[in-house]
Amino acid sequence: MATFFQTLVAQRADLLTALGQHLLLSLVSLLIALVIAIPLAIWVIPRPKIANFFLQIAGVLQTIPSLALLGMLIPLVGIGNVPAVISLVVYALLPIFQNTYTGLTEIDPSLEEAATAFGMTRWEKLRKVELPLAFPVILSGVRTAMVMIIGTATLAALIGAGGLGTFILLGINRNNNTMTLIGALASALLAIILSFGLRHIRHLRLKPVLITAAALLTIGGGFGVYRLVRPKPVAITIAGKLGSEPDVLINMYKELIEKDNPNVKVTLKPNFGQTSFLFNALKTDQITVYPEFTGTVLESLVKTTHQATGDPAATYQQAKKALQKKQLTYLPPMKYNNTYALVVRRDFANKYHLKKISDLDRISDQVNAGFDLEFLDRTDGYKGIQKRYGLNFKTQSMSADLRYEALRQGKVNVVDGYSTDSQIPQYDFVVLQDDQHLFPTYQGAPLLRTETAKAHPEIVHSLNRLKNKISAADMQRMNYQVNVKRQSAAKVAHRYLSEHHLLGGD
Template identity: 65%
Template sequence: MGQHIQLSLLSLLIALIIAIPLAIWATSHHRFANFLLQLTGIFQTIPSLALLGLLIPFVGIGNAPAIIALVIYALLPIFQNTYVGLSEIDPSYEEAANAFGMSRLQKLLRVELPIAMPVIISGVRTAMVLIIGTATLAALIGAGGLGTLILLGIDRNDPALTLLGAIAAALLAMIFSWGLLWLQRVKLKTTLVTLGVLLLGVLGVYGYQAVVKPPMTVTIAGKLGSEPDILINMYAQLIKADNPKAEVVLKPNFGQTSFLFNALKSNQIDLYPEFTGTVLESLTKPTAADKKAAQTNSYPVAKRLLASQGLTMTPPMAYNNTYAVVVTKKFAQANHITTISDLAKVANKLKAGFDLEFIDRQDGYKGLQSTYGLSFAVKSLDASLRYTALHQGTINITDGYSTDSQIRQYNLVALKDDQHLFPTYQGAPLMKTEFADEHPAIVKQLNRLAGKISETDMQEMNYEVNVQKKAPASVARAYLTKHGLLKEARS
């Protein structure tokens, strides 16, 4: 909630600083007013996800692209209402102000703005509600906010979490709308003072967070889902066990692979759990020889290629969280399917729902086409919705990971990859080499997970979080305690 309020208020205040002076200027330059109205209107038509994606290459991820996008969406209602409110003032008031010998500034502050204020505040209210609603998407790019609860609820198939985030955002919009309605009824001076206090408060919080930091802060992020959430809690608990004074900041559900990788390279985070297969397929450019060597052991190849980018990956855990092609047990038995190759005989029956990343990867649907010669209709589905769609019968085949709890939960079958399309996906913390060199104690603690956690262990932990609704932190602690890792770390 605090993150959501900070993002929303700062975005609104920046939009006010841009739009209101621009609208005041436009009242004296009418031929530019229509152009500015059309321009701000065009901004409104840009899909929010597309806008965030366009901003990431220029400003990275986190708060910056979220604030820029929110400001862009807030400009139209504020600019439009301010311009209309000032343009439609009865000319007799202007004449009276001139008769009293008021200067341009005096006339603006004492006559025009007070008369136009109800219309201006109405636009600000519209912008505020728009900002609070759109700010839920900030969670997709690591900026936090109430959208984190919504995404978490979708990912875990937990309607309560989704409703919690949605209702909280709606209530927040109502509260701020009521506050702005109150400003609409008070004097201009009170309105300006209130906005000034809000501006100083928001800037003060951001300034404090930027300047005052604990002696040592480690920021750990994770991708969407229960498994990364469990792993980052393990990392945090191991680090804290060795150094209780260390400040560990967790950023769960940070987004897709590209978001985390860019955040790591731009020093917005210090480390995150990554997999050797993803390194070789998406983050580096291995040669044919590298790919052949990776079939035997992917970690040394991934480590060497990452080193050329100034990155370090610690020794991996035991389990192989590779891609899987998943069907229901009923469908597999009815069609006598046990391997991916068997799908060729029922290709005309297949209704696939894959996530966008799998559709676009060579070790995904493209690989199914080239390696297995398969071709069938595919719909793109968000990763968090694909198992629900499979269980409900909307689709009859989807992609997944070998450790997904839903395979157990819904009694599904992961088909055997008999042509060895999917590379090995062994997980380990990924960080900058510079960070690893500066914090050998942290690396030592994280290395304690090397060779630990089997596929059965990971699937069971995912099941506890997704189905039994246990907290990722408690599940992580239970595993570390059971295997003596926390106890040994304290000694």
């Protein structure tokens, strides 16, 4: 508990920011869903066939995995709040639409007849009789939608929309259970508080509730329009994948650019979950730059006859030429090679005398491997191991963030990793030698649009300060400082830049 409260105090500013982002994202999504679902349910009351069609459509939309929906939205609307809100609205439509339709259709017919007998118009019946009677059922659907939105909104952190999911993802990635717990508890408490508040709205009169909701939507919509049309300063958005290493790198990029160009506004969007998310966001000009690996470019991002090799210079040149065809500029890489690795516990390596990957052939029937989905499907991953090494063993897919913890607890005995991972020295794991030279070179380098590179050569100049800098030992040490010593990525990045005299006057 002492650690929990220490972390809570230390992270209180970030927690309040994430809580505000989460709350705003949730309320905006709920209001939009209300404006769509309730009028639509009212309109289909006399049209049961159409109502059934919309119920089926809303039900199908809810079956789409949230992560897949976010991935499909990025090429269409980019990253950040917009795709997050769209996906949350999609999930909120069914309970609101269904409960509104059910509440209005199950009103006692005698009450409807009485209202007609009093000479009420269709609108008067709806406003004075039907909606007040159906309000408790509608409100129940709204509460369900709100809880669903708050839970799903944690994934918004994967596409740069922030929120409490940032704490959860960072906690998992850095094996910091306290941060994960803080994010999860804050999300749960937010859902409970808002659900409790909505529950007591039923005791209020319907008209003030509707007026308040309309006013909030108008204010929010007006603010959104203002943000779209207001003059925008020169702004650079730097994004990074999930993990301490990209977090350190993007903080270096930010500090270098701001040091050379004080008038440029730099925004960081850390902890994206998937390479494809970032690549699509870059191509659609939603972000300005992000660090990418040479091997990943050739193996996953471009169609080329060339494969990544162990030759760093050749791999970079092939990746650079392939990206030029997509109007993307790949700046010179850093020194370190963060390639794939197969990692085992030291006691397991000692027991079976394991030093290289080919040694696994002797015990293939005893291997229980935990690989992330990307490694399982890559030709320079498990598919390559099967082909080049002739190895086939039991595998299971698991999140990249959890594989080292599973190895430490003995739930698996072989995992994929990266050569600069801090967990390797932290837990005294053993990296098996790639004796058949399967894993290609993975050097990190800034990737940006060619249009941006031409328009802002000063940014290119700033980023090129890291050319051939940062050794593998440097990177592993910085990862260790962030993941194990709990130091901020910004602090670690600044220390390296200062110690290596990359900040000019420093």
